[in-house]
Amino acid sequence: MFFSFRALTTSLCSGLSFCMLAPAPALADSTNLMSRSTLTGDWGGERQKLLDKGIKLTGEYSSETISNLHGGIKRGTRYAQQIRIGAQFDLSKLLDTPDAGVVQIIINDRRGHSATEDLLGNRLSAQENYGGEYTRLTEFSYQRNLFSKDLSAKVGYMVMGTEFGGMPILTNFVSAGFCAHPLTMSSGSGWGNYPTAHWGGELRYDVNPSLTLQTAVFQVNPEHNARPSEAFSMPSNDTTGAILPLEAIFNNHAFLDGQYKVGWYYDTSNYQKIGSTEKSSNRTGAYVLFDQAIWKDEQDPESVLRLFGQAATSNAATSPMRRWYSVGLVKQKPFANRPKDTIAFGYGRAVINSRTRDEQEAAAINFGESDMIASLDNGEQMLELNYGAQVTPWLLVRPDMQYYIEPGAFFGKKRGNALAVGLQIKATF
Template sequence: MLSALRITSCLLTTLVSTTTLAQDATLTGDWGGLRHQLDEQGIKFTGDYSGETAYNANGGLHRSARYSQNIKLGVQFDLEKLYAVDDGGKVQLTLNDRRGNSASEDMVGNRLPIQENYGGLYTRLTELSYERTLFTPALNVKLGYMAMGNDLGGLDSGILCNFMNAGFCGHPLNMSGGSGWTNYPNAHLGVRVKYDLSPAWQLRVAAFNVDPESNGNASRAWHVGPKHTTGTVVPLELVYKLAGDLPGEYKLGYYYDSSDAKRIGSDDEVAGRGGHYLLIDQAVWNSQASTGRSLHVFGQYSAASAAASPFKTWYGTGLVLYKPFAGRPRDTVALGYGRAVPNPRSRDVQQDAALANGEAFPHLDSAEQLIELSYGYQATPWLTLRPDVQYIIEPGAFSGEQIDNALVLGLQVKATF
């Protein structure tokens, strides 16, 4: 075992040495060799920071700027390495802290969060899970306290996190808007199973506890057990991964939440809520002259329960160009368009309430729309700077308010510790 003196010496060496900062994979480097040695022994430390600043340049509620941040720290224990146990599995522990203010709530008034890292402004336990293969290498099981979106509902390629708006980065938001599906970093008790049907096809199924009272509740930040269970949400996902010169990823999913929920526009309850989704990431061009330069298209479609979800459907599509310049091999250019459609029942409830109060209800289109353009500049292996422009059409589509279209300028900073 390493002595405390040597550990301290390694950390000090890392802090005072900046000669390899631009080349290191992480901001804190290899800790004088300690980090690599621990990894070899089965203990892997991870950490990252994201900061997102957004300025409303025109339209919306008023001109101003807002900043939000997310810090994630984790450690993974490889039990096979630590205890020399064949296929011992891995234990993951992750902590998360969020701070800041919302550009959507304070400046624009729209539904799709302009900053994907805003929400739940406190320190919390995000994951405590155990994962291993079972019976056969084709079967992988993970159970514990974790966020659903880490394994389901999003594209594994990570293509959607070339954007700053949560409408793109992550999974379609009508899943969480109309069921017990929860957004990261909200976690719940659950189990997830992956089974490789073939090298190209995989089936994923999970079951998670539904506990609305724990979502975004700072008093529940360190409580793994539920406070008030309303049901179980079960997602089922079929994944196809296309190999070759033009690789692709396709996901077809369905989810069902057994919780009772209030029917929109009625005092009655509906027994159970569900939805389905289709996600696509497909390379359409690869440069023969420059390795790594490629163009991908993506598509998203999801629909939620019409009876109980205020967010009925989401459509998203766009392009991501990898290695836009020969001298910038890890940069990206991303352009996306999204359309979030409110439930017509919710619109009827808003209109009836306005008429009952003698107020005029504004003439609104059928959806909030988003156009986003970003450039991912890989300053170092551990630092990404992403200038971002978002144009939000009909920000008041979900609130039933007449709000001018908004032009938002942003900057996202991501650093890996």
């Protein structure tokens, strides 16, 4: 079979078995399984009691099973999963002190195998939840308002990509090419995306309902932050520099609403230039993101068609991925009786740095290989189409199809265009 039944069964059973971690009162929850907001319910009222005291406990599971049907390296199926457990402490309630702030703790665990590495041989990961396959501390932070509710600060050990450079609409996709940040950021600087955390601080100012400005400073520590042996030690040694992002967020509150983000970042780290023995004294990049409703049913505002786009550029001297572009559509509430479902389609193109291509050609072992590399496209293209079925408030099932054009472009390899199908499952506990 093209699509592994064993992998799919593992995907379902692994997620459902996580409910065993819930407190015993969950087994006695009288609410309807299909209508409750989480799989484990209210734990016989204990969950709400904790929330009233200022303690919010969360649990999430996701899996992505991808089968390569054609092209790439070889046919086959790969499964990857993620489990995230979080606790949020509202200090205003716990300490009975106004505006005392919030402490957030997140532990993340990833397991599985990569369809991109094993089957497709491309650059844009087909599974957004693959990478760093071990248990780690992903966030230990403190957040509170400063002087007014319009100005807030957050400090601690956390993921900078949680607040910067992404858009919620892009979580409707399975491939990391879309969900949820342009990959030029992490490819060409010390930018860190989930679940890799760094020490840092963020500052956010809501200028007015239509404009928000935010900035931050994060430690760049690529060696220690990726070590499984230091997954809970929150390392700060051997820092190579700091990365400072700046972002402006524009919110369109019209009937056809939208959000636009413009960002720039500066990494102070010295980094080897591609094709040179010299080092660059810094790394920079910029991006523009937008999510705009282009059609909405006046009688049913939940039925909306949204257009999104991304354009990002990174440092020419150091980044193997020079630019990233994407555009796509997301239809929310595609059918009257499916209010929380979505249909998503996206097209993306990642452009390789010409210096990287020159290095590939120079490393060729003969003229034939050099000519082959020179004939490759200067980037990888991808298309994704999926249907997100919100089966219950706590369970999402997303059948998915992905197509990759020139999947070997970033590696100087001639590989056939790849067609993959998959299934994403998300459950909230």
